[in-house]
Amino acid sequence: MYADDGRSRVFNAVEALAASAEPIHRRLQTAGVTLLPLQAQDFANPRDGELLEEILRALTGVADPTGEHGDIAFTTFSMSDEEAARVAALIVELLRRLT
Secondary structure, three states: OOOOHHHHHHHHHHHHHHOOOOOHHHHHHHHHHHHOOOOHHHOOOHHHHHHHHHHHHHHOOOOOOOOOOOHHHHHHHHOOHHHHHHHHHHHHHHHHHHO
16 A cells, blocks of 8 residues: 555545434445545554544444345444544544644
8 A cells, every 4th residue: 555545545435424414324424435445554653543443443332133235334323423523523633633
């Protein structure tokens, strides 16, 4: 992965959170799909990689028992509004660290 591809994906995830009238759970799902290809080793600073892993765990923590929806969709729609806002804030924090 190119050095700034991680930054670009994180920026696009924040943009998905900020530039839509969709409910927070839908925006978080879009942001998660944008981040999903990233891995901790894509970041030069290991702390940034750890934060990414925390975000991805939060976005994929609940498996869909029916198999009809992806784990991100099922997880985000299982979250309370407060938890969704917390994870969104972690994504914004990751972008802040990278810029």
